[in-house]
Amino acid sequence: MDAEPVGAGHRHLTWWMWTLAGALFLTYTALSLRIHQRILSNSYDLGIFEQVVRSYAEGRLPVSELKAPDFPVLGDHFSPVLALLAPFYRLCPTPGTLLVAQAALIAVSVLPLTAWARRELGTQAAAVIGVCYGLSWGIASAVGFDFHEVAFAVPLLSCSLAALGSGRLRVAACWALPLLLVKEDLGLTLAAIGLVIAGRGERRLGIITAVAGLAGSLLAILVALPAFNPAGSFAYWSFLDAPGGGSGGGKGGGLAELLYRSTVGLITPEVKVSTLLLVLAPTLFLALRSPLLWIALPTLLWRFASNNTVHWGTGYHYSLVLMPIVFAAFVDALVIRGSTARGLRRYLAGSVAISLLLLPQYPLWQLVQPATWRTDxxxxxxxxxxxxxxxxxxxxxxxxxxxxxxxxxxxxxxxxxxxxxxxxxxxxxxxxxxxxxxxxxxxxxxxxxxxxxxxxxxxxxxxxxxxxxxxxxxxxx
Structure with missing residues (x-):
């Protein structure tokens, strides 16, 4: 099942795929840079991440004055992948470097998805899926709100899921492993990928991948982050309202609180259901037919279990990592379903219609607004x-x-x-x-x-x- 080696996918990339990726890159770059030029970018989070990358570029462990004086950021979120931006920042030490890098990371993620869709569904279907993915509301929300480390996860997930859907299971695991360096919760996403790999026939590889993901998240949350954090603990236990308080500093609430948050609390208030519906809507809910959608579960669970209301909705960057997962599940479901040409066109037309309907509600629409191009x-x-x-x-x-x-x-x-x-x-x-x-x-x-x-x-x-x-x-x- 792994006849095709890592990196062989580039042979399936055609001129229009590169053109689409380039157009998306320019679109994302134009929006994010224009927001910054209009002095509308924020201390939290663009300011924090620039201080982190600047530290790496100066040969120091990352600190952010915006968190606290000389605050060690590896005690806040475990994202050593940001060090990869240091050489670029040394060449061009501006926040624009981070914004352009984010645009490139997200734009390039369209390539593996469209290459896979083209092999399985044809050129027209791949082009439609690529455009709908590239203009999806989760990506638009992230691009319109500063820079975030999870941008590194998007191409990794796209490559991993395209390989997974194609049956190249070892390749899928290799692309997913670096998620451990992007953010502490993404080890759980890696674990979910491992379980899907196991379910698709490579049981030993899947279990190893799942264990690596779970162990990576636990080591980051329980060991690495507390070691760097001046308080000596993971900073975000309180978002989960850890029962009994403990070292996490949660509010408590006991068994009743735990049961509520793990059941009814995952779908209430109604904003959580609205978010879930919007995640699935661009695929006409067909993504539900693919096992790949299980990979979105860890992200959805921690967001909906959180007591921070901004995690529940569709704003900011919180849905960015969901977009490659749900569109990969869309492609996989279309392949599994074996749609006729007429049925395929119907699904694609529906995806386009919903994507266009949602587009004006999210930041990419700013690019066609005259006010965006006027300078105060x-x-x-x-x-x-x-x-x-x-x-x-x-x-x-x-x-x-x-x-x-x-x-x-x-x-x-x-x-x-x-x-x-x-x-x-x-x-x-x-x-x-x-x-x-x-x-x-x-x-x-x-x-x-x-x-x-x-x-x-x-x-x-x-x-x-x-x-x-x-x-x-x-x-x-």
Missing amino acids: PRVAVAHRLLDRIPDNATVQASTLLVPQLTNRTSVSLYGWPQSRPNPSWIIVDTWTPWNKRWPLTIEQERNALAWDVEHGYLTVAAQDGFVLLTKPDQSHS
Whole structure:
């Protein structure tokens, strides 16, 4: 079943597949860079990840001032794969490097899926599936919200699932193993891939893969992350409301809470069901007929078991890793079902219709909005004031200004309790929209600025809502 070696899939790639991948790359790049140019990217998470990659590029273990002074990020999430971006960042030390890399990683993931679909279903079907996948809402949400380490998982999953669907089970396992270096929860996804491999005939290989995935996640969560974390524990136990508190710091709730979260709590409130329906909708729910869909289960379980409401919906980057899984399951189900030409066209037409229906609701639609391509005059004002802050200075900035400074200063978040105290500079956008304002309300921010001025900071500039402060004795530090 493994006659085709790793890397042989490139022989099945045609000019139109490369063209599609290139067009998607340009689309993703244009959206993410334009968001950043308009000063709409965020401290959490683009600022954090740039500080991580900058640390690697400077030959240091990754830290993020945005989490806390000199906070070791390997104690937050286990993502050593980010070190791969360090050489590129050394060549071009800007947040744009991360955004372009993310666009490339996601765009290239269309290649294995379309190559597999072409072999099994024909060129027209492969092209339709590739376009629907590339424009899917889960990818759009991720591209429209900064950079995230899970972008590395997307091409790995795409290659692994295409190989798995083609019966190249050892190749599938090889592509999936690096998921252990992307993020701690993806070891569970690797375990699910192992179980599917076992179910498809390679029992020994599948069990080894599943054990490696489970062991990798447990080692990351129970050993590596607590070793690096200053608190000595995994930082996100509280999201799962660990019964009995313990070292995880959960709220408690006992057996009743555990039973609720593992049953009814997985489908309530209704936003969780809505998300699940939207995950499956582009495939007309045909993905349910493929065993490959089980690989999405670990991600869905931890999201729906979480007490963090942003994990439940369709925003941000949380559905990014689900897209290659659900579209691979779509291809697999079409192959298993053995649809007639007419039936295949009907499914593909339905997928296109749903994808087009959802497209205006998600960030890729911004590319056809005139406002996206207009530059607010305040952007130029912001950059003039930001340029007055010297390189390597310690700074506190409001959330949308942070990613404009992470490549050349030691910047933390204004108003965040864990930020480095007494920075040399403070810069705040007091006109930040309410839906982008964090962590301070307008009144809290106004009071904080007044307190800073009363305690020794001088106002360097105040223009168009931007306020720049400095401490005279530290302004050149």
